[in-house]
Amino acid sequence: MISNQMSLLQSSSRIFRHQRSFKFIPRHQFLRTMASAPEKFEWMVIIPDVPGKLEKRMEVRPKHFEGLKTAMEKGFFKTGGALLDEVPKEGEGLKISGSTVVAWASSKEEVMEILKGDIYAKEGVWDLEKVQIWPFKCAFREKFP
Structure with a gap:
């Protein structure tokens, strides 16, 4: 059981480490940067x-x-x-x-x-x-x- 918990913890640690390499962009910034010329x-x-x-x-x-x-x-x-x-x-x-x-x-x-x-x-x-x-x-x- 402890071995399973340890394995789960190590897997989680690897996932979180990879997540840190992605930058979170708030939705409002994404929409603002993706906008083209203003619509008429x-x-x-x-x-x-x-x-x-x-x-x-x-x-x-x-x-x-x-x-x-x-x-x-x-x-x-x-x-x-x-x-x-x-x-x-x-x-x-x-x-x-x-x-x-x-x-x-x-x-x-x-x-x-x-x-x-x-x-x-x-x-x-x-x-x-x-x-x-x-x-x-x-x-x-x-x-x-």
């Missing part, structure tokens, strides 16, 4: 205009649309449009107070960098100090007429 995600973005900039908005609008076309071709913008103060009444113009977009990016910071490059930001139409950016998970999409 949709972002809901609300960008208010600086008050009184409607005229400037309309002036640079064609250049804004040129930039949007490029960003859409790269897959950055999924949808977007003007934010309105109210539903337009028949025969009245739109009362625009900002923009909203759904963006496809790796981070909030990436979204902000793209916004800073837009003509609306460069010409002082958008108030980037008040921009709101949230991760967004779309539940459904429908084509509008």
Whole structure:
């Protein structure tokens, strides 16, 4: 019996000795080191205009649309449009107070960098100090007429 216990103890000792040669890596470190480039995600973005900039908005609008076309071709913008103060009444113009977009990016910071490059930001139409950016998970999409 003592001989069996001694043999078991010696076997255990050998196992533990070999285990010490392996380094334990905590799961969170393993996952962090195995991660590749950050995955892209949709972002809901609300960008208010600086008050009184409607005229400037309309002036640079064609250049804004040129930039949007490029960003859409790269897959950055999924949808977007003007934010309105109210539903337009028949025969009245739109009362625009900002923009909203759904963006496809790796981070909030990436979204902000793209916004800073837009003509609306460069010409002082958008108030980037008040921009709101949230991760967004779309539940459904429908084509509008």
